[in-house]
Amino acid sequence: MDEIQDHTSRFQNPLNSEPRGIQFLPRVVGHIDLDYFYAQVEEVENPSLKGRPVVVCVFPGRTEDSGVVSTANYKAREHGVHSGMPIVQAKKRLEGHDPEVIRMDHRKYEVISNRIMEQLEQMVDVLEPTGIDEAFFDITESTGGDYGRARSSAESVQAVIMKGENLSCSVGIGRSKVVAKLGSDMAKPGGITVVSPEATESFLAPLDTSKLYGVGPKTTSALEDMGIRTVGELAKTSPTELERRFGRKFGVYLLAAATGTDPDPVVAGLEPTQFSRIVTLRRDTNDPKEVTDQLSDGMRYIHVKLASSGKSFKTVTAIGILTDLSTKTKSKTFENAVSNPALIRDTASELFDELSRTVGKEFRRAGVRVSGLQGAEDQTSLSEFLHQAR
Numbered sequence: 001m002d003e004i005q006d007h008t009s010r011f012q013n014p015l016n017s018e019p020r021g022i023q024f025l026p027r028v029v030g031h032i033d034l035d036y037f038y039a040q041v042e043e044v045e046n047p048s049l050k051g052r053p054v055v056v057c058v059f060p061g062r063t064e065d066s067g068v069v070s071t072a073n074y075k076a077r078e079h080g081v082h083s084g085m086p087i088v089q090a091k092k093r094l095e096g097h098d099p100e101v102i103r104m105d106h107r108k109y110e111v112i113s114n115r116i117m118e119q120l121e122q123m124v125d126v127l128e129p130t131g132i133d134e135a136f137f138d139i140t141e142s143t144g145g146d147y148g149r150a151r152s153s154a155e156s157v158q159a160v161i162m163k164g165e166n167l168s169c170s171v172g173i174g175r176s177k178v179v180a181k182l183g184s185d186m187a188k189p190g191g192i193t194v195v196s197p198e199a200t201e202s203f204l205a206p207l208d209t210s211k212l213y214g215v216g217p218k219t220t221s222a223l224e225d226m227g228i229r230t231v232g233e234l235a236k237t238s239p240t241e242l243e244r245r246f247g248r249k250f251g252v253y254l255l256a257a258a259t260g261t262d263p264d265p266v267v268a269g270l271e272p273t274q275f276s277r278i279v280t281l282r283r284d285t286n287d288p289k290e291v292t293d294q295l296s297d298g299m300r301y302i303h304v305k306l307a308s309s310g311k312s313f314k315t316v317t318a319i320g321i322l323t324d325l326s327t328k329t330k331s332k333t334f335e336n337a338v339s340n341p342a343l344i345r346d347t348a349s350e351l352f353d354e355l356s357r358t359v360g361k362e363f364r365r366a367g368v369r370v371s372g373l374q375g376a377e378d379q380t381s382l383s384e385f386l387h388q389a390r
C-alpha cells in the first residue's frame with residue numbers, strides 16, 4: 001500500500017491515474033497483440049507447418065500469383081517476406097526453403113479472434129479491441145495500481161490464450177496506451193514488457209520517434225528537420241514549438257506521447273456477456289463458508305460492474321478449482337433477470353454448499369460468475385422477483 005501512495009505522490013499528471021476515493025491509483029494500461037496471427041492460426045491447425053516458412057495471402061486477381069502477402073510466420077520473415085509483398089516476390093525469396101502458401105480465410109480468423117476477445121474481457125477491467133488480433137485493456141482497479149500484480153495479469157492472459165487456442169501473444173504494460181503499445185511491440189514474439197511509472201522516462205528516451213504510436217514517416221522527417229530524432233529529445237521540446245509546427249491537437253499529443261502521459265482512456269468496445277472473479281484461496285479448503293467469505297471482494301466487484309453497466313443477470317455460477325486442478329462448476333438460473341447483490345452472495349453460497357458436498361476434494365481456487373446479462377430495461381424489480389420466487 002505504501003508503494004502505491006509513493007507512486008501517487010510522484011504523479012504529476014492526474015489524467016494518468018484513476019481516482020479511487022481521495023487517492024489516485026497509478027494507471028495500469030495494457031496492450032495485447034497476437035503473434036503473426038493468421039499464419040500462427042494456420043500452424044495450429046496444421047502442426048506439420050511448424051518450422052517451415054508459412055505465407056498467408058490474399059488472391060485478389062485471376063491467377064494465384066497476382067495476390068499479396070497478408071502475413072508470414074517468422075521463418076518466412078527471416079527471408080525478408082512481409083505483409084503487402086507481392087506473392088511472386090515472396091515465392092522467389094523462399095525458393096528452396098519448402099514454403100507453404102495458404103489462402104487467407106478471414107472468417108476462420110474472426111471466429112478465433114472473437115473467442116479470444118470474449119475471454120480477455122473476463123480477465124480485465126476494460127477491454128478495447130482495436131483490430132482482429134489486438135486490444136488495449138485497463139487493469140488499474142483489479143491490480144490496485146500495482147505493477148507486480150500487473151505482470152501476473154499479463155502472464156495469466158498469455159496462459160489462458162495458450163491453453164484455449166494454442167496461440168502465443170505479446171503483452172505490454174505501462175501507464176498509457178502509447179507505452180503499453182510500445183511494450184507489446186518490443187516483447188514480440190511471446191513476451192511481456194512491463195514499464196513501471198518510475199521507469200517510463202528512461203524506457204522512452206532512447207527510442208526513435210518513429211516508434212511512437214501515430215508517428216508515421218512524414219512526422220518523423222518533420223521532427224528530424226527540427227533536429228529531433230529520439231523520444232527523449234521530443235520530450236524536451238517546447239510545446240509552443242511543436243504546436244507551431246504540427247497544430248495544437250497533434251502538438252499536444254506528441255509531447256504527451258513522448259512523456260508517456262497520453263491520457264486517452266481505454267474504452268470498452270464489446271457488450272459484456274458475463275462478469276466473473278476467481279481468487280486463489282488462502283489455504284485449500286472444503287468449507288463453503290470459508291470459500292464465500294474470501295470471494296466477498298470479488299462479488300462486490302461483480303456488483304459494481306453490473307451497476308456501472310446497467311446490467312442485470314439471470315444465472316449465477318460457482319466455480320471451484322480443486323487441488324488436482326480440475327474445474328467444477330454449479331449454476332442456478334432465475335426465470336427473470338435480477339440485479340440484487342445479496343442474490344449473488346446467497347446463491348453463490350448455496351451453490352458452494354452443494355459443490356463442496358459433491359466434489360469430495362478441497363478447493364484451491366474459487367470464483368463466481370454472473371451471466372445471461374440483460375440491459376436495465378429488461379430488468380425485473382426485486383419485489384417482482386421475490387413474488388415469483390415464492
Ligand code: TTP
Nearest residue numbers: 033034035036037038039070071072083084133
Ligand atoms: P499485425 O499484428 O500487424 O501482424 P501479425 O500478427 O501478422 O504479426 P506480428 O507478430 O508482427 O504482430 O496484423 C494482424 C493480422 O492482420 C495479420 O496476421 C494479417 C493481417 N494483415 C493483413 O492482412 N495485411 C497487412 O498488411 C497487415 C500488416 C496485417
Ligand code: CA
Nearest residue numbers: 033034035133
Ligand atoms: Ca499481431
